[in-house]
Amino acid sequence: MRWNHPLRGPISPGAFIPLAEESGLITQLGAWALHEACREAASWPGDLRVAVNVSAVQFRKTGLEQSVMRALAASGLPAGRLELEITESVLMQDSDAVIGSLHRLRAMGVRIALDDFGTGYSSLSYLCRFPFDKIKIDRAFIRDIDEPVAAAVVRAVVGLGERLGMAITAEGVETEEQLVQVRRKGCTEVQGFLLGRPLPAAEAMTLVAGRVAA
Structure with missing residues (x-):
């Protein structure tokens, strides 16, 4: 918005x-x-x-x-086509x-x-209390994904999601290199300016139609 x-x-x-x-x-x-x-x-x-x-x-x-x-x-x-994101x-x-x-x-x-995963103190505990459909890795880890610690966190979250049956989305993907890195770590869904910037509804519909047709 x-x-x-x-x-x-x-x-x-x-x-x-x-x-x-x-x-x-x-x-x-x-x-x-x-x-x-x-x-x-x-x-x-x-x-x-x-x-x-x-x-x-x-x-x-x-x-x-x-x-x-x-x-x-x-x-x-x-x-089933509506997804609510909470932090x-x-x-x-x-x-x-x-x-x-x-x-x-x-x-x-x-x-x-669960949005912005990894930024809070109790993120893991909430995964035990509610079966989220998706975990969205906070953009801070994607921004620093070429650093060993951030890369390890992304790999760990992807592995956790696989074991818990939760989809994983990498947030804040802005460069081709970041896209390559998150794919290597196992992320199958990405979000960020590299894929598309905020658009008015009519333009978003045109973009969606074009990508589906392709």
Whole structure:
């Protein structure tokens, strides 16, 4: 998501999402993003999924599950094509309540991904408490993947995902060398500016159609 400000131009989510969380607007913004993402994805080829980030504030407020159900019903998107991404900060709020909500979302068929994996203190413990569908390796490890420690972490997470039956995505892939490296480590899914930058919905649809046709 990007905010195209009339005076400041494109503003990254890192600049305005914290303000939306502080003001409470994140609930409405998150619901809008969820509905728009589902609506757009419903017109994509059937084997493609859409991922939507969910804020810790959205979990603290009631109604997230209902918002997901409404978005799926309104768009006609199958639940299995929606993936919700959460960070460790979400689980730290009230882990029992959040994990209960995640289980209910999972029961609907929605996929759940653990985003920015490796940046928190308790990432591994949460893998024991909830069977995530996907682990997304934080971009910090991909940025430094030519360093032995970062490379070892990536290999370890890939191995962990294989054993737990979880897909692995490398975040922040921006160069061909990084792409080669993450593939060598066993990552089968990647995300980053090398593959595509943020686009308006219409341009994203054109990009998707072109890649599927190729």
